[in-house]
Amino acid sequence: MNIALFIARRIQHTQGKSFSSTVARIGVASIAIGIAVMIVSFAILGGFKETIQRKIFSFGAHLQVNQFSVNRSFEELPVSTNTDLYQHYQKIPEISSIQVYSHKAGLLKTEEDLLGVFLKGIGKDFNLQAFNQNMVDGKFISFSDTAYSKEIVISRKIAAQLRLKVKDEVLLYFVQNAQSRPRVRKLTVSGIYETGMEEFDESVVLGDIRLIQRLNDWSDTLVGGYEIYLKDFAQLEPAADKVYDLMDFDMQVETIKDKYIQVFDWLSLLNRNVAIFLSLILFVACFNMVAILIILIMERTQMIGILKSVGATQSQVRRIFLLGGVQLITRGLLWGNVLGIGFCALQYYFKLIPLDVEAYYMNTVPIAWDWPIFILVNLAVLLLVTLVLIIPTIIIGRIQPVQALRFD
Numbered sequence: 001m002n003i004a005l006f007i008a009r010r011i012q013h014t015q016g017k018s019f020s021s022t023v024a025r026i027g028v029a030s031i032a033i034g035i036a037v038m039i040v041s042f043a044i045l046g047g048f049k050e051t052i053q054r055k056i057f058s059f060g061a062h063l064q065v066n067q068f069s070v071n072r073s074f075e076e077l078p079v080s081t082n083t084d085l086y087q088h089y090q091k092i093p094e095i096s097s098i099q100v101y102s103h104k105a106g107l108l109k110t111e112e113d114l115l116g117v118f119l120k121g122i123g124k125d126f127n128l129q130a131f132n133q134n135m136v137d138g139k140f141i142s143f144s145d146t147a148y149s150k151e152i153v154i155s156r157k158i159a160a161q162l163r164l165k166v167k168d169e170v171l172l173y174f175v176q177n178a179q180s181r182p183r184v185r186k187l188t189v190s191g192i193y194e195t196g197m198e199e200f201d202e203s204v205v206l207g208d209i210r211l212i213q214r215l216n217d218w219s220d221t222l223v224g225g226y227e228i229y230l231k232d233f234a235q236l237e238p239a240a241d242k243v244y245d246l247m248d249f250d251m252q253v254e255t256i257k258d259k260y261i262q263v264f265d266w267l268s269l270l271n272r273n274v275a276i277f278l279s280l281i282l283f284v285a286c287f288n289m290v291a292i293l294i295i296l297i298m299e300r301t302q303m304i305g306i307l308k309s310v311g312a313t314q315s316q317v318r319r320i321f322l323l324g325g326v327q328l329i330t331r332g333l334l335w336g337n338v339l340g341i342g343f344c345a346l347q348y349y350f351k352l353i354p355l356d357v358e359a360y361y362m363n364t365v366p367i368a369w370d371w372p373i374f375i376l377v378n379l380a381v382l383l384l385v386t387l388v389l390i391i392p393t394i395i396i397g398r399i400q401p402v403q404a405l406r407f408d
Contacts, residue, residue, distance in 0.1 A: 024328055027292040031332025031385070032339060034285040038278055038377050039340030045274050046373070047366025049267055053233070055195045055361060056263065058130040059120075059204070060256055061099070062233060063240055066225030068252045074118055075103055076224035078216070085247045086226055092246065094239040096231045099125040102212045102224030107173040107182075108154075108205070113162045119152075119172065121209030127229060131193070138166035138191030141208060148210035151190035155201040159192050166192060172205075174215055183215060196361040199260070282381065286388045293325050293392045318393040325389040326382075333378055341374075 065085065067077035081087075081100060089098045102121040107114055124143050131140075141151045152172075154164065164170060168189045173182045187207065195201055209223060216222075230239050236255055243253050257264045346352055348367040357363050 023292050023295050027289055027328045028332040028335065030285050030288040031329055031381070032335035034281045035333055035336030035378065035381055036340035036343070037281055038381070039337065039374055040343055041274050041278060042370060042373050042377065043340075043344045043367045044365055045270060046368030046370045048270065048360075048362075050368050051362050051366045052197075052263060052267065054130070054133060055197055055200075056256060056260055057229070058127070058134055058195070059200050060259060061127070061227035062230045062236055062256050063228040063243055064225060064254045064256075064259065065228065065243065065247055065251055066254075068250050074105055078218055078222040079225055079251065081221045081223060083248055083251075085243065085251075088246075089228070092239060092242045094230050094232065094235045094242065096229045097125070097127065098229070099123065099127060099227050100209060100223040100225070101227050102209050102216075104174060104212045104215065106205075107175075108158070108162060109171045109173060110162050110164065115158065115162055117154075117158065117172075117203050117205045119205050119207050119212065121207055121212040121224070123209045130229075134193040134195050136192055136194045138189070140191055141206065142190070143208060148214060149208040150185070150187050151207075152187045153191040153193055153206040154189055155204065156192050156194040157201040158203075158205065159189070164189050166190065176215075185211065196357040196363065198358070282384065285381070286385050289325060289329065289385055290388060290392050292328070293321060293389055294395065296324065297321055297392060297395055318390075321393050322386070322389055326386055329382055329385050333382060337374075337378065344369075 065079075067079050069077050086098060086100075089095050100123050104119045104121065106117055106119050108117050109115075122141075128140060135153075136156055138153075141149050141153060143149050152170075159165065162170070166189055169186055170189060172185050172187050174184075175182050193206075210220075212218075212224070213220065213222065228239075228243065230236065236257065240253055240255050247253065344367045347365055348369075351364040353365040355362055355364055
């Protein structure tokens with residue numbers, strides 16, 4: 001039988017309404033609040049990262065390849081689909097899929113309003129699964145096998161500005177150059193999307209890439225560039241290097257992190273702020289537990305003297321209080337997980353806390369269920385606080401049995 005564990009349990013059950021019992025409850029509460037805050041923080045941070053990355057990937061993919069140009073125009077130079085990269089992208093195992101795209105500036109005109117937009121031309125290979133999360137009304141573009149589709153998908157913000165709704169017809173004007181007359185196409189709004197990100201919602205309209213090919217007098221094999229989706233976002237840099245080696249010399253590859261550097265820098269800043277905040281919480285929890293264990297040791301000074309007088313070793317007595325501290329930590333972890341996971345579940349299912357879409361790119365606080373992180377946080381807190389509790393047990397070695405028995 002483990003004597004140290006037996007005595008530690010008896011101490012916990014016999015504290016009753018003593019001062020040490022109140023102090024122990026404070027210790028449990030500090031651990032519970034700390035672990036709950038950590039779980040909620042990691043869940044929200046993970047939710048932010050997942051939601052924002054999903055929104056960006058639905059428009060830009062992980063890698064973007066186009067013709068190298070010193071002209072910083074929004075419209076690209078034509079790229080052929082007969083390249084080795086496009087035809088044999090399977091040579092790069094990190095690539096999941098590849099799709100073509102092209103951009104063209106234009107003016108959306110209704111009977112009363114006019115708005116400058118960028119038409120993003122896409123084809124049948126467009127990653128609709130990634131984009132569907134943004135659709136709020138109507139349906140996506142229907143592509144035909146013969147002519148280009150006359151359907152477009154606009155953002156909710158554009159729809160509000162131009163007072164458009166699904167199935168409305170709108171004129172889209174294109175200006176090729178200063179000398180030529182504007183070219184106009186009558187198109188139908190098939191659907192409305194919303195990402196919450198101004199980069200897209202303010203100006204991007206989705207349409208058939210064959211419309212841009214027709215306007216630019218391109219053949220069916222010429223596009224603005226390729227968008228590449230990866231199987232694992234963590235392999236972004238190695239995959240970009242392999243794409244660079246496979247593409248033609250006059251092409252360039254841009255990662256999603258480079259294209260939207262401000263957004264990813266903001267996410268990195270969030271990581272650092274959360275790390276600092278959680279470190280402070282962990283420090284306070286460790287300090288509280290050390291203070292609490294010192295109080296418990298001082299209150300049990302006579303018991304320590306008795307144990308030493310009957311032959312208990314220093315390590316055995318220290319183990320009693322260390323195990324008692326671990327019991328308090330375990331109870332705190334249990335209650336903290338109930339509180340943290342319970343709060344996350346309420347937010348996940350009932351969306352209790354709203355957000356400003358324009359500031360945070362989403363309308364409610366997101367939650368990501370990252371169970372490996374939750375388990376790692378619990379183990380880290382248990383291990384670190386337990387190691388810190390070794391420090392106050394050193395006091396036990398300085399307690400002499402004779403003095404302890406006289407202690408009152």
